[in-house]
Amino acid sequence: EPEVTQTPSHQVTQMGQEVILRCVPISNHLYFYWYRQILGQKVEFLVSFYNNEISEKSEIFDDQFSVERPDGSNFTLKIRSTKLEDSAMYFCASKASSSYNEQFFGPGTRLTVL
Amino acid sequence: AQSVTQLDSQVPVFEEAPVELRCNYSSSVSVYLFWYVQYPNQGLQLLLKYLSGSTLVESINGFEAEFNKSQTSFHLRKPSVHISDTAEYFCAVSIIQGAQKLVFGQGTRLTINP
Numbered sequence: 001e002p003e004v005t006q007t008p009s010h011q012v013t014q015m016g017q018e019v020i021l022r023c024v025p026i027s028n029h030l031y032f033y034w035y036r037q038i039l040g041q042k043v044e045f046l047v048s049f050y051n052n053e054i055s056e057k058s059e060i061f062d063d064q065f066s067v068e069r070p071d072g073s074n075f076t077l078k079i080r081s082t083k084l085e086d087s088a089m090y091f092c093a094s095k096a097s098s099s100y101n102e103q104f105f106g107p108g109t110r111l112t113v114l
Numbered sequence: 115a116q117s118v119t120q121l122d123s124q125v126p127v128f129e130e131a132p133v134e135l136r137c138n139y140s141s142s143v144s145v146y147l148f149w150y151v152q153y154p155n156q157g158l159q160l161l162l163k164y165l166s167g168s169t170l171v172e173s174i175n176g177f178e179a180e181f182n183k184s185q186t187s188f189h190l191r192k193p194s195v196h197i198s199d200t201a202e203y204f205c206a207v208s209i210i211q212g213a214q215k216l217v218f219g220q221g222t223r224l225t226i227n228p
Contacts, residue, residue, distance in 0.1 A: 031213070031214075033215065043158070101165060
């Protein structure tokens with residue numbers, strides 16, 4: 001069964017460093033999403049991506065964040081200068097089309113900023 | 115904007131007992147409703163969804179949820195739980211148009227005791 005994969009499973013970084021979280025969505029899916037969950041809090045929407053551009057982003061998704069689909073298979077989230085409060089579990093999700101509503105989630109990347 | 119409230123952060127029950135996980139939502143426009151489940155060390159998996167039609171929806175593993183528009187609720191129930199149902203359960207909504215981002219509740223941890 002096709003699945004969304006994410007690497008790495010756990011990333012530890014120093015404050016101020018850049019990190020790139022990687023996701024491989026399900027092949028032939030067209031809509032891509034990043035969510036995050038700070039420990040003990042809700043899963044929060046960060047950004048959605050369709051047709052090679054951001055379709056919606058949340059207030060959390062400021063200039064420190066960027067997304068890219070560099071090669072038609074990977075979908076990346078970059079944080080340019082990490083802060084302590086960026087420590088969270090980051091989930092990638094993908095969806096087949098606008099009329100098909102199920103988002104398929106990856107297992108997540110746990111980001112720890114020291 | 116949409117919001118989702120899951121009233122119980124933790125629900126402990128005995129095996130074979132019934133369970134209800136509560137979910138209320140707020141939205142000024144029509145929404146789709148979802149329950150996702152997260153088993154330990156795994157990603158979020160869709161359990162069931164309400165898009166339209168019959169207000170009672172069922173999953174393949176015995177869970178059901180009922181959409182109640184007047185009470186803006188989408189409670190999840192199972193008449194007899196199993197140890198394998200131990201997981202975190204997330205209620206979520208999305209608006210029908212646009213990027214269809216998911217707005218999640220804070221989750222309910224269901225613990226099944228033998």
